[in-house]
Structures are given as structure tokens and as C-alpha cells.
Amino acid sequence: MAVKVSGPAISAATARVLLCLGEMGAEYELVPVDFFTREQKSPHHLARNAFGLVPVLEDGDLLLFESRAIARYVLRKYKSSGPDLVREGSLEESAMVDLWLEVEAQQYEKGILPIFFQIMVVPVLYGGVPEEKLVADGVEKLVKVLDVYEARLSQSKHLAVDFVSLADLSHVPFAHYIMPTPYASLFQSRPHAKAWWDSLASRPACKKVTAALLTSELSLLPLMDDACLHF
Structure with a gap:
């Protein structure tokens, strides 16, 4: 079932x-x-x-x-039918997946979410004007995170170890929304982060899921994460 x-x-x-x-x-x-x-x-x-x-x-x-x-x-x-994205067969590798998934939730999202909310949600849903300070604060946080990522990805093709994991894939939805905006340069100006993103975005499952994300004005509603679902 x-x-x-x-x-x-x-x-x-x-x-x-x-x-x-x-x-x-x-x-x-x-x-x-x-x-x-x-x-x-x-x-x-x-x-x-x-x-x-x-x-x-x-x-x-x-x-x-x-x-x-x-x-x-x-x-x-479904571990028997697909790739091992949590690496539970290795204590060290699974710990690294958990570590970088926490970084995604506690660091990356706290930078990228306010940018997304202000430049895409506020104008469309509320007819408002983005608060530049909130955008700038988000950019400042995201820059620091992506600098850490760039250093990490200069040593490993992916965040946890040298394999795609849940820690990588969890970044996809918000990054996909940001890529059509000028803030894509935060990724594109960092060659290792850009290569990492390109490799994720090219995965068949990513293409299928993200195809729905920017197809209409509805995709700009604040339905994007638990943090903005309080209205």
C-alpha cells in the first residue's frame, strides 16, 4: 500500500x-x-x-x-529499493549525514528562508515591499554558511562524505527557488558550491519534484517550510 x-x-x-x-x-x-x-x-x-x-x-x-x-x-x-542516503551501515558516515543535516536545518535555512520570504512571498501574497534589512541579514548569514560549504566541498564532492545523502538533498527546495533570482550568485560565485548544486539539480528525482515549484504564481505562497506556516 x-x-x-x-x-x-x-x-x-x-x-x-x-x-x-x-x-x-x-x-x-x-x-x-x-x-x-x-x-x-x-x-x-x-x-x-x-x-x-x-x-x-x-x-x-x-x-x-x-x-x-x-x-x-x-x-x-525503502532502503532495499534505492540508494543509501542515510548511510546507516556505517556509524561514522551516518553521523556525518546527521551532522550536515543539522547544519542545513540550523544554519543554511536560517539564512536562505528570510531572503526567500521577503523577495518572493511578501510582494506576491501580501502586496508588500520587502524589508531590505531582513534580506541583508539573511544574505549575511547565508554567505557565512556558503563559505563553510565551499571549504567543505573543496575536499569532498558532497557535504557528508563523497556521496549524495539526505544532507545534500534537503537543501534542494529552497535553493531551487533562489536560483532564478539575483541571489543565485551566492552559489554561483563559489565554484565548488555551484558544482555541488548543479549535480543535485540534475538528479532525475530532483528534476521531477522541482518541476512543480516555479510553474505558477501559486509557487510563491508561503507554504515552503514549517517556519512560515503560521498564518
């Missing part, structure tokens, strides 16, 4: 899960959640995730939320 994933395909958090399912060649059912009607705050959805956020994964009686936790579950569940 295919697992069910509740959330918009254009959400970065949902896309993170769909990307892992795609990498593993797993079947799934995507259940839309309508943010225009605040379905994420409905009793039905709150019964699945009391925080009223997306995505939610249903696998039989099992309910999971938080996209990175779901991603780990997916990669373990």
Missing part, C-alpha cells in the same frame, strides 16, 4: 519528502492541503498534526510530521 503525503507539492517541506520518495522509487499518494481555506488549521488536519503544519505522512496506522523526520523514515523504509 502506498504511503500518503498530505501537503502542497510546492511546499519546500513537502518537496523534501517527495524528493526522498522519488529517490527511492517509492509509490505515494499526494493529498493536497488547501491553504487558501486554511485547511491546515481544520480539525481533520490538526488531528494529524496538532501544530497545523505540513507535510504529514500516513503509512497505515503510523502518522508522522516534521519533514526531516519523515525523510529519514522514508529512506529507512
Whole structure:
């Protein structure tokens, strides 16, 4: 029986899960959640995730939320049918995957999210003007992170060790949104980070999932991550 994933395909958090399912060649059912009607705050959805956020994964009686936790579950569940993206066969390698996944969540996202929100969400959804200071603060944080990445990627093709892992793939959704903007230069001006991104973006599963991310004005809604799903 295919697992069910509740959330918009254009959400970065949902896309993170769909990307892992795609990498593993797993079947799934995507259940839309309508943010225009605040379905994420409905009793039905709150019964699945009391925080009223997306995505939610249903696998039989099992309910999971938080996209990175779901991603780990997916990669373990389907480990026999796809690449080893969490490296649980090696204690050291799995620790490195966990380390860089934490860096993605605690450092990278804190820089790139405010840039995305201000330059893409504020003008489109709210008809407002981006707050330049918030953008500048995000850029300052992201520059520091990408400098660390550039140094790391000068020694290893990917972040954890010399293989693609969940730690790499988790960066894809927000980076994909930033690439059509002038802030793509933050990646492109760093040759190792650029090569890393290009290799991720060329993966078939990434192409399939990100095809939905910038196809319409709807893709600019603030459905992109738990951090901006409080309206």
C-alpha cells in the first residue's frame, strides 16, 4: 500500500519528502492541503498534526510530521529499493549525514528562508515591499554558511562524505527557488558550491519534484517550510 503525503507539492517541506520518495522509487499518494481555506488549521488536519503544519505522512496506522523526520523514515523504509542516503551501515558516515543535516536545518535555512520570504512571498501574497534589512541579514548569514560549504566541498564532492545523502538533498527546495533570482550568485560565485548544486539539480528525482515549484504564481505562497506556516 502506498504511503500518503498530505501537503502542497510546492511546499519546500513537502518537496523534501517527495524528493526522498522519488529517490527511492517509492509509490505515494499526494493529498493536497488547501491553504487558501486554511485547511491546515481544520480539525481533520490538526488531528494529524496538532501544530497545523505540513507535510504529514500516513503509512497505515503510523502518522508522522516534521519533514526531516519523515525523510529519514522514508529512506529507512525503502532502503532495499534505492540508494543509501542515510548511510546507516556505517556509524561514522551516518553521523556525518546527521551532522550536515543539522547544519542545513540550523544554519543554511536560517539564512536562505528570510531572503526567500521577503523577495518572493511578501510582494506576491501580501502586496508588500520587502524589508531590505531582513534580506541583508539573511544574505549575511547565508554567505557565512556558503563559505563553510565551499571549504567543505573543496575536499569532498558532497557535504557528508563523497556521496549524495539526505544532507545534500534537503537543501534542494529552497535553493531551487533562489536560483532564478539575483541571489543565485551566492552559489554561483563559489565554484565548488555551484558544482555541488548543479549535480543535485540534475538528479532525475530532483528534476521531477522541482518541476512543480516555479510553474505558477501559486509557487510563491508561503507554504515552503514549517517556519512560515503560521498564518
